[in-house]
Amino acid sequence: MGRRGKKKGRPVSGWVILDKPVGMGSTEAVSKIKWLFQAEKAGHAGTLDPLASGMLPIALGEATKTVPYVMDGAKVYRFTVAWGEERSTDDLEGPVTETSDKRPTEAEIRALLPKYTGVIMQTPPQFSAIKIAGERAYDLAREGEKVEIPAREIEIGRLDIVETTPEGHTVFEIECGKGTYVRSLARDMGRDLGCYGHIAALRRVEVDPFTEEDFVTLPDMEAAAPSAEDRNAGVALDFHALDDFLIDTGAALDCLPQVALSDDAATKVRLGNPVIIRGRDAPVEAEEACVTARGKLVAIGAIEAGMFKPRRVFSV
Template sequence: MARRKKGRDVHGWLVVDKPKGITSNAVVNKVRWAFEAKKAGHAGTLDPEATGVLAVALGEATKTVPYITDALKAYRFTVRLGQATNTDDTEGEITATSDARPTDGEIVAALGAFTGDIMQVPPKFSAVKIDGERAYELARDDEDFEIAARPLWVEELVMVARPDPDHVVLEMTCGKGGYVRAIARDLGEALGCFGHVAELRRIWSGPFDAEDGVSMERIEELARTPEIDDLLRPLEDGLDDLPELRCTAEGAAKLRHGNPGMVITSDAEYGDEAWASHEGKAVAVGIYRAGELHPSRVFNQ
């Protein structure tokens, strides 16, 4: 007999404003403990020294994680010009320096090459797998290896401040799989002065905004109390980018058993991925065809 997971059946999203000095997995473990939840996961890792939106899914909301992972995200970050590091951030060792400092105009002109569909080589200190091993493990062992470039969609990359000649503050909106550290590294090389990330904050991710984020202090304050559930956002927030279809009780029952169910369409067209709701609660995600939703994921809230 399979062992039952300990914990509560609690479902929804918690938008954490992650502080510096803690890993994304440590945040998830703390949230899971605080809610006494059976299941938890996050939608997009932040480096330990990065801050901002870390969207944590609990229970059935973990089934909506891919939709947040695939959504656009925005970052505000400071690039330290004149220095390259082996980690492409302040945690690493300085590997090269330059006295050259670009003008504001030169920086703005260079940003265009990093927008649209670009190819990006992830940092060597990253979780990318090389022949089954994490790149950061190989890098720590001083192994000689190369990482293949990967496609990335950058919707916008703009300069928002130039505090001093050594630093520039940028904001980037991008798709899935982008490394801000790689942007800083490559921009520094393009400007002929080297560069690395000095500060990084994810200001929004899909429908979740850092301004609405909950602090770790607040989570610890309310941990394992009834009041902590008030911090949760509904599972349905993770489906924000998909059309919503409403269904009857009969249609919901069929969908919950994994069968096609009748729905009332709104913006969905034949073949679209969409989600069905009954009495305001998500029932399933699937493909809409001729008045029915054919489910691929079913929710049991």
Template sequence: MGRRKKGNPVHGWLIVDKPAGVTSTQVVGKVRWALDAQKAGHAGTLDPDATGVLAVALGEATKTVPFVTDALKCYRFRVTWGAETTTDDASGSVMQTSDCRHDAAALEAALDAFRGPIMQVPPQVSAVKVDGERAYDLAREGIEMDLAARELFVDRLDVIAQDADGAELEMVCGKGGYVRAIARDLGRALGCLGHVAWLRRTWSGPFTAEDAVSLSDVETLARTPELHARLRPLELALQGMTELPVSETAATRLRHGNPGDVLQGAEYGETCWASHLGQAVAVGTYRAGTIHPSRVFQT
């Protein structure tokens, strides 16, 4: 007989407005404790000094994390000109400085190279794995790494405000983007050097800051119905896919990992999600009147 999991079978998303000074993992741990949940994870790490939307998945919602991680995200941040740091943000030590400055036209012109599909080298202090170890662990040991460039899609990068010492920018990008690397590379392109002064994620996939609860409220409302009422349904993470309703019989088959008949069609080979009475049953591939599950939900 298997050991019973600690906690309760809580399913859904809790959107937290992460404060500066805590890690994403710490926030997940606090949410799991506050909801007495068996299982929790998050969709996209925020740096300890960053603030904003951290989508925490509970229970069966953890199976939908990849769909939020792959979605577009929006960041507001300020780049301070004149210095490059070891971490590419204000928490690091200054490595080199520059007295060079630029005008507004030069900044606008430089941004063109940072839009669309770009190649980006992650910061030395990042979660990228190097020979099985995290880059941030190696960086703390004083090891300098030659990190490979990675592809990133930047949907939008706009200037919100600027002055002689820096600029506030807004970026919408895909999976795997490092705002700190954007600040570093933009400073180099302008010849003035730069690093992130502050960073806030305003939305992530379907989740926005308006949906979020503060970490202090998570602590205050811990183990209360009020906090459970702030949970969002796991189905929100599936919004970008076609929904295919199924009968109760098909839902049972799908939950057992078998193909199930759907009540309407889709494109052959399309990834869809099956629902019964509005609840997610499975995510899978549509083939000639049936959906073949790759993920099933036991809620």
């Protein structure tokens, strides 16, 4: 049996909250960040279309274990709807499929917003990553096949009008849960208003627990990273300035109860053993919680009858 090859890259862990530019795909962005940090492992918490800009949380190393918690977090988008045209992709990328001379008034739009607030049913776009009989909907759509995508339940916490542009487009801000398609929202509102509509601009500004204050840009990281010449020269590389952009892995778990452990208890947990939770405010029961030691994430697990039982352990 052959030996496993040595892992390539640094064992660096944490979150990069990238302000993704328009034109870059999510997979391309992850590859770029992974290369800049020379990380062993990287992944993102929620795809952002190439035509969209804004927050793409990228996990490095041990932080990839916390990706599901960020994906489940609430998102805030700022988006612009252009009225008068519906497009095949529900955004600027696809050809026009329907047109109308009608333009909605702000009063008409405001009257419609309650219909799109709360728990609603939404049909994803034809050009989406939804799987239909094992195939991605966008692959079928590119082949010219029109498929029936079942509506599904989503939750929209708020939907506000920000402004009306000189071109007559409407800028909205939405706070929504996992699985919401903003492109579908523009399509459906346009149909309800009898004028059609599509997304002209889309920017994600928050993914709970991260906010705009956490944004970093590619140019800033490229300026702080070791140069390509140094990497190719094989000299010792200094990543200190680049690593300053990282947010601690545990930041993704603000949604969970958190309990501090002693060093001895943390050692037991890292070996996969349960420990008694101590402290006046420590929960007695919790389906899911995380434990820390010296401010660093140790494990995620359950608390049963005052005993923490680790399910996923993090390296120091």
